[in-house]
Amino acid sequence: MREPTVGCVRCGHGTTYPAYRCPVCASPLVLDLTPVTAAGCRPTTGRGIWRHAGLLPRTGHAVTLGEGSTPLLPLRRDGATVHAKLESVNPSLSFKDRAMALAASAALDLGSTGLVLASTGNAAVSAATYAAAAGLRCRVFCATGSNAGGKLDVARAHGAEIRLVPGHYSDAYEAATRAEGDGWLNVTTTYRNPLLTEAYRPVAAELVDDLGGVPDVVVVPVGAGPLLRGVWLGFTDLRAAGRTGTVPRMVGVQADACAPLAHAWGAGDRDAGEWATALREPVEVRPTAAAAIADALRGYADEGLLTLDAVRRSGGEVVAVGEPAIASAGHELARQGLFVEPAAAAALAALETSAVAASATGPFGVVAVLTGHGAKEPSTRTDGSTP
Known part of the structure; x- marks a missing residue:
């Protein structure tokens, strides 16, 4: 496990965990972990997320119900190499x-x-x-x-x-x-608690172990986006430790009914200041089946900058998809034996966008992270439609 320190993303002020905002400028905090070694990137005999304890912050306890090490399955897609990472089969059926x-x-x-x-x-x-x-x-x-x-x-x-x-x-x-x-x-799972993002670093190691290499693109449904950032951080760990030589393009996908990150991504020239301005603009929130990622970021817009920064550093994109595309993707996944909530289906819907489609032909292709199971969504029907 790695010794963490807590610091402000804007002014660099250090503080002691638990803390939720910088005491100097009120900006989001992040953990700065000690560098990981090549050995620390490899799985151990631990259970749950602790199989990759070397990628995680140090804790005295190790609570687990067997989460993590989720399946990676190929999807049938014409002319493209696509795998689904089934975070939907964790103990409570989500990532x-x-x-x-x-x-x-x-x-x-x-x-x-x-x-x-x-x-x-x-x-x-x-x-x-x-x-x-x-x-x-x-x-x-x-x-x-x-x-x-x-x-x-x-x-x-x-x-x-x-x-x-x-x-x-x-x-x-x-x-x-x-x-x-x-x-x-x-433990609100935006970036309010800086610890939680770190739990997603092992996803990167699991993907590399299962694929035998680094995927070209990883598509992640995002509200505020700590899952995307955590996976990206895991890939930077692997590269820094010499386990891999590249980092995949990270693509965040939102429902266009509530898409503040996609809106900000399209504003200006990828400048953090312009992003901040765009994120603070009022966001129209319309009904969406993908309620799990419908987050307007109202009152904590700066948290979105962490996700946008990870996307930019990876050479990725943020896209928005419509309700028909989400429903169609859910239908397609169900016909391949995978029943997921609409927010998870958005990851597959993103493959139809121009930002992702051109990247699906590399040696390791695209990984779509399916974040939640359909069993907890009574309004989701097996034909891919929603009321």
């Missing part, structure tokens, strides 16, 4: 389990009362699951606009306390922020 295994471990180290978070549904289930496994309490703030009733029922079954907040995800985010502290570790 959030990686972050919550690390979060619950850190909470035990800190002697925390429990986990508190804002969620559109998947994170609520995951946090409740791992809080129960660790013997911790869990408090979830969920916006009424998320339509996450079924997922919240699962969280309640694990003992979570659910508080509904009128509005959209950003409103729930604000409520969870007010509740952090006093023994409650905020």
Whole structure:
């Protein structure tokens, strides 16, 4: 495991974890981990995410339910090499389990009362699951606009306390922020807690081990985007340690009904200042089946800069896809035996965009990260349509 320090992305001020914003300029914080060695990039005999403990921050506890090491399966696609990374088969059926295994471990180290978070549904289930496994309490703030009733029922079954907040995800985010502290570790899975992004680094090592090389493109559905950034950081670890020589192009995909990152990406000339301005502009939020990635970033727009920076450094893109494309992709995946939520299907829908299609012919092709299972989405039908 790696010793972490916490620093501000803007002014560089260092602080002590747990911390959620820079005490000097109020910007997001990130962890700066000690360099990883080639040996540290390889799997061990540990369980869950701890099989790649060498890529993770050091913790005293190692909570796990067997998350991670998810399957990588080829998809039938004419003229293209495409694989699906099935994060949808983690214990609570989403990629959030990686972050919550690390979060619950850190909470035990800190002697925390429990986990508190804002969620559109998947994170609520995951946090409740791992809080129960660790013997911790869990408090979830969920916006009424998320339509996450079924997922919240699962969280309640694990003992979570659910508080509904009128509005959209950003409103729930604000409520969870007010509740952090006093023994409650905020594990909201944007960039609010700088620890959580680090849990996704092992995805890169798993992809390289399974493919036998670095994929040309990795497509990730994004709200704020810590999963994309975490996977990219993992690939930079592998390159720095001499395990690989390249980093894939990272492509973030959003539903065009709520696409602040895609809007900012298309503004200006990839300048961070112009991005910041674009992210602070009001975002139209329309109904979308992909509610799990419908995040307007209202009140924490600077978090989006972390994702855009990772995309730029990788030579990637941020794209937006429409509801018909998402539904069609869900239908296609179901016909190949993979039942996923609409937000996950957006990763496959992105392959039809010009930004991705031209990159799908390299030696290792494209990996579409399927972030969540369809079983927790009662409104999703097996024919790929939604009400």
